[in-house]
Amino acid sequence: MKKYLLLSLISCLIIGSSFGQITYTSISFPQAGDILSISTAVDSSLTITPPSATATAWDFSQLVAINTNYDTIQAASTGGFYTQFSDADILQPLLGQVGVAYTDVTATQMERIGGGFEILGISFVNAFANTHVTQVVPLTYNDMASDVYAFRFSEHIDSVPFLRQLIDSLVSGLPFGLSPDSVRIAIDGDEDRVVDAWGTCAMADSTYDVLRQKVVTEFEVKFEVSVNVPFLGNQWVNVANFIQLPFPTRGTTVQYNFLSEGVKQPLVSLTLDSAETMVTNIEFLDTTINNPPNTIDVRYVEDEIAAQIYPNPAQQQVQIKMNAADLPTDGYNLLLVDMLGRVVLSTSNIQNENHVVDIRTIENGHYILILQNQVGKILKRATLEIHK
Secondary structure (H helix, E strand, O other), X not given: OOOOOOOOOOOEOOOOOOOOOOOEOHHHOOOOOOEEEEEEEOOOOOOOOOOOOOEEEEEOOOOOOOEEEEEEOOEHHHOOOHHHOOXXXXXXXXXXXXXXXXXXXXXXXXXXXXXXXXXXXEEEEEEEEEEEEEEEOXXXXXXXXXXXXXXXXXXXXXXXXXXXXXHHHHOOOOHHHOOOOEEEEEEEEEEEEEEEEEEEEEOOOOEEEEEEEEEEEEEEEEEEEEEEEOOOEEEEEEOHHHOOOOOOOEEEEEEEEEEXXXXXXXXXXXXXXXXXXXXXXXXXXXXXXXXXXXXXXXXOOOOOOOOEEEOOXXXXXXXXXXOHHHOOOOOEEEEEEOOOOEEEEEEEEEOOOEEEEEOOOOOOEEEEEEEEOOOOOEEEEEEEXXXX
């Protein structure tokens, strides 16, 4: 018997309302303080099931992580160039895991409005010539969206120490003794997104209702210098072939993301080659690794109660106030979790609607405050800053 069939397809006819697809909304968008646990796996036999208008069941419960990275979503206000992008809410990687993008998160979309790179000690950070909308909600089966984006980051050569000598050495072969006066990183992309299937996705801990979204991106990255060409004026010349950049400069990426309402990251993300014949990378949410002893998974909250948690930032105490109707009859448990998922403070069996937490022994930093009932369901999740 085979170990498992990772993408076994079980299609069924929808009868009445007994099995319906979900709607993916903005409650699934990441926000500052969220901790995303991204595990990678390897499976050379993995294939993609075809698009389907009827319910599909995928089984990813046997995926085994070869490594796991914890990505804490940072507030845009923590970025060094936030004053240029005051409308942004969070920071994200710009290209793969390289660079930084200042992202505006609203009730209907996520939009990258600015950002850039640090290369060779130079900061290329600017507003985007054409912003990049990475997701639009509400999202259901067969929804399609496209986005063309353009990033331009330029700097005068003489404004950066030693850059003149470096660039001149790279372009010494230009005709007519041309010498550049500026450098620029240019990124152009064209992204198409379509929800091509829906159904259920079995993970190690549970089964989730999901939408499968296919994302195809064509991109080109150029590292250019500006030269004044006789009779033509200023021209941008691409010198990326002479420099080893820490990311690919041209290509097509194809991803299949399995999205579940309320989960701040894809349950599974499969990257394919441009011909879509082979899965080249698997990333997934591994709950078995994400919940080792003395840690807690804080991403997914269903039917969150309206408890008040103040002050924030806090110095010595934190007040927690909830409605009597939300107080579990057998009380609730409180946990304070750091950005690595470690529980740094816990209180069990709280029976009162109003509770005071003493944080005088907790170090300054960003934390997540969790209220749980006695069976482990998260009632409330809130980011908390301690600053004494």
